[in-house]
Amino acid sequence: MLAESYETERLTLAILRQRNVNQIADLVKKNIAHLSPWMPWAHPDVVAETDYEELVRIWDAKLESGTDHHYGIFLSASSELIGAMGVHQRVGPNALEIGYWIDQDSEANGYVTEAAAKITEECLKLVPKVVIKHEAENVKSRRIPEKLGYVEVGAGTCHDGRDSVDWVKERAERAPTS
Numbered sequence: 001m002l003a004e005s006y007e008t009e010r011l012t013l014a015i016l017r018q019r020n021v022n023q024i025a026d027l028v029k030k031n032i033a034h035l036s037p038w039m040p041w042a043h044p045d046v047v048a049e050t051d052y053e054e055l056v057r058i059w060d061a062k063l064e065s066g067t068d069h070h071y072g073i074f075l076s077a078s079s080e081l082i083g084a085m086g087v088h089q090r091v092g093p094n095a096l097e098i099g100y101w102i103d104q105d106s107e108a109n110g111y112v113t114e115a116a117a118k119i120t121e122e123c124l125k126l127v128p129k130v131v132i133k134h135e136a137e138n139v140k141s142r143r144i145p146e147k148l149g150y151v152e153v154g155a156g157t158c159h160d161g162r163d164s165v166d167w168v169k170e171r172a173e174r175a176p177t178s
């Protein structure tokens with residue numbers, strides 16, 4: 001089971017709850033132009049119709065059933081919400097998929113790489129394989145699995161039907177003891 005929160009060098013990764021609804025809604029609205037090319041849920045029409053309280057209720061239910069974890073990425077020093085990372089049970093029984101996004105103003109500081117490193121490490125304690133999928137044109141997203149030692153396994157499909165480039169990181173096998 002994944003934990004309610006994790007600490008990294010600069011970040012706190014904590015499950016998003018009802019208390020975070022306004023922060024989430026504000027951050028998504030601020031970043032529509034940044035996110036919508038890559039995340040269909042960030043399309044302006046979708047955002048305008050999204051009830052974020054209801055969305056967090058849906059996330060709570062998925063957390064209860066163990067299918068999805070939605071972590072906020074917070075700066076530990078200020079507690080500011082700067083992004084999110086999802087862990088999803090939708091790539092088979094022996095794997096978890098992670099997804100991510102960050103506020104445009106916080107990009108290129110290595111934050112998502114730092115968060116994904118921690119979540120990958122924690123997922124690999126639970127399942128033998130972690131998957132990251134991104135669109136071929138998303139060169140910034142591609143750098144995350146690349147930097148974390150994932151292996152590119154070729155073309156795939158995102159859960160919502162978009163074409164993807166798929167990366168896998170497998171649990172390192174322990175050397176046999178004699």
Ligand SMILES: CC(C)(COP(=O)(O)OP(=O)(O)OC[C@H]1O[C@@H](n2cnc3c(N)ncnc32)[C@H](O)[C@@H]1OP(=O)(O)O)[C@@H](O)C(=O)NCCC(=O)NCCS
Binds near residue numbers: 103107141
């Ligand atoms: C992809 C994304 C999550 C990366 O987050 P991040 O915190 O900037 O990640 P990192 O700082 O570890 O940077 C990853 C790479 O992207 C590059 N990058 C990030 N922002 C950049 C920018 N504005 N311009 C140029 N390169 C940028 C970084 O330089 C880094 O590459 P490098 O290691 O070769 O230097 C972020 O750009 C984002 O939220 N994009 C929109 C949503 C999205 O695409 N989500 C992923 C869907 S699969």
